[in-house]
Amino acid sequence: MSDQFAAIFRRRPNDGWFRAGRYDVTTTDIICVLAVASMFVYGLGVDRFAKLTFVPAFVRDFEIWRIFTWPIATEPQIWPLLGLVFFWLFGQQLEALFGRGKFVAWILTMAIVPALILTLLGPLSNSIDYMQQFGLSNLFLGGIWVYAATYPGVKWFEVVPLWALAAVFTVLNLLQFTGVNATGQTIFLLVSVAVALVAGRSLGLATGWPIPHLPLDGSGRHKPKKKSKPKKQSRGSSSSSKVVDGPWKNAPAPTPPPSGPTAADQIELDALLDKIGANGMDSLTSAEKQRLNDLSKRLRNR
Numbered sequence: 001m002s003d004q005f006a007a008i009f010r011r012r013p014n015d016g017w018f019r020a021g022r023y024d025v026t027t028t029d030i031i032c033v034l035a036v037a038s039m040f041v042y043g044l045g046v047d048r049f050a051k052l053t054f055v056p057a058f059v060r061d062f063e064i065w066r067i068f069t070w071p072i073a074t075e076p077q078i079w080p081l082l083g084l085v086f087f088w089l090f091g092q093q094l095e096a097l098f099g100r101g102k103f104v105a106w107i108l109t110m111a112i113v114p115a116l117i118l119t120l121l122g123p124l125s126n127s128i129d130y131m132q133q134f135g136l137s138n139l140f141l142g143g144i145w146v147y148a149a150t151y152p153g154v155k156w157f158e159v160v161p162l163w164a165l166a167a168v169f170t171v172l173n174l175l176q177f178t179g180v181n182a183t184g185q186t187i188f189l190l191v192s193v194a195v196a197l198v199a200g201r202s203l204g205l206a207t208g209w210p211i212p213h214l215p216l217d218g219s220g221r222h223k224p225k226k227k228s229k230p231k232k233q234s235r236g237s238s239s240s241s242k243v244v245d246g247p248w249k250n251a252p253a254p255t256p257p258p259s260g261p262t263a264a265d266q267i268e269l270d271a272l273l274d275k276i277g278a279n280g281m282d283s284l285t286s287a288e289k290q291r292l293n294d295l296s297k298r299l300r301n302r
Contacts, residue, residue, distance in 0.1 A: 015100055015296075016029070016100075017030075017100065026092065026095055026100065027091075027095055027100060027103055027104050027107065028087070028088055028091035028092050028094075028095050028103075029088070031071070031072060031087075031091070031107070031136070032084055032087065032088045032091075034072040035071075035072045035073075035074040035084050035136060036074070036084070037072075038052055038072050038073050038074050039074055039075070039076040042075060042076050043076065049073065049075075050132075051063075051066075052066070052069040052070065052072065052073035052134065053066065053069075053070055053073050053132050053133065053134040054066045054067060054069075054070035054115050054118075054132070054133040054134065055130060055131065055132055055133075056115075056118050056119045056121070056122035056128060056129050056130075056131065056184070057122055057129045057130055059115065059119045060119060060122065066115070067111065067112050067115035067116065067119070068108075068111055068112070070111065070115065070133055070134045070135075071107075071110075071111050071134075071135070071136055071138070071139055072136075073134035073135065074134075074135055074136065075135075080135060083135070083136055083137055083140065084136060086140065087136045087139065087140045087143075090140065090143060090144070090147075091140075091143065093147075094143045094146065094147060096296070097147075097150065097205055097273065098203060098204070098205060099296070102203045102204065105199075105203060106146075106196075106199050106200060106203055107139065109195060109199040110138070110139055110142055110192065110195060110196055110199065111139075113191075113195045113199075114138075114188055114191040114192045114195055115133075117191050118131070118133075118184060118187065118188055118191070121187065125183060125184075127181065127182065127183040127184055128183055128184040128187065129184075130184075131182065131183075131184025131185055131188070133184075133185065133188055137173075138188070138189065138192040141166065141169055141170065141173075141189075141192070141193065141196075142192055142193060142195070142196025142197075142200075143196070144162065144165070144166040144169070145163075145166045145193055145196050145197055145200075145206075146196055146197060146200035146205055146206050147162065147205075148161070148162040148163035148165075148166050149163070149197060149200065149201070149205070149206035149207075149208050149209045149211065150200075150205045150206050150207060150208055151208065151274070152208040152209070170189070170193060173189055174186060174189060174190075177189065197209075197211050198211060198212060198213055198214075201213035202214040202215070202216045203216060265295055268291070268295060269292070269295040269296065272284065272288060272291065272292045272295070273292075275288075
């Protein structure tokens with residue numbers, strides 16, 4: 001496997017929401033733990049597990065939790081388990097690119113928006129209204145599309161572009177759904193890919209392609225305040241403007257407070273991420289890795 005493609009599945013030092021011993025627990029970790037827990041729910045009874053899945057007709061019957069829980073519902077089988085492992089490896093990389101707050105926003109958008117759209121379309125057809133959707137596969141596929149749109153030059157084994165690999169996965173799923181006339185799953189998959197790219201672009205990634213988006217990432221610029229005109233000094237105030245000599249005359253100037261992140265910081269961070277996408281994490285020097293960590297923390301806290 002090429003270094004470029006291997007970098008996608010290399011864990012990065014993400015800031016977690018809390019620490020478990022020496023381990024930073026990230027959003028990806030939490031999702032995977034919940035997915036494993038759902039396997040035990042399946043073992044307690046398939047009916048209980050079915051309560052976690054997304055079914056449009058049941059959502060309209062006010063089982064609202066289904067639009068949030070369907071991604072973590074994972075059957076205790078080998079292929080879903082392998083998919084969970086791949087999501088954990090790849091999700092850490094994607095979370096590092098987004099930042100933990102934006103990654104949560106992307107995950108929630110991926111879960112909620114397609115579910116709401118299918119809930120509204122449900123009355124049009126029983127094949128939509130009583131479809132059953134669950135598992136991390138759509139989130140994983142959407143993440144690959146976002147990564148491919150962020151780094152269009154990344155290739156698998158230095159031959160196949162990542163976007164082509166994502167397209168193959170998408171087409172294979174679509175062929176499975178259309179072959180059994182699963183209209184609901186077909187629409188759900190297409191909507192999920194579109195939402196993944198639009199949400200990813202709106203949150204600052206997927207900039208390699210001209211994707212329509214909402215200007216959420218740094219678009220809210222404050223208008224500069226009008227400079228106030230200097231007040232005219234009265235004739236009798238000239239003596240009060242003189243600086244009085246004292247022990248502070250030769251004192252060093254006070255240290256200015258640390259400034260917030262600048263555009264140069266963002267450019268430097270993007271350059272480091274591009275280097276990782278092109279050549280892998282191992283291509284960074286120790287100083288560059290430390291700088292990457294510092295810039296990531298600084299820009300997330302702005």
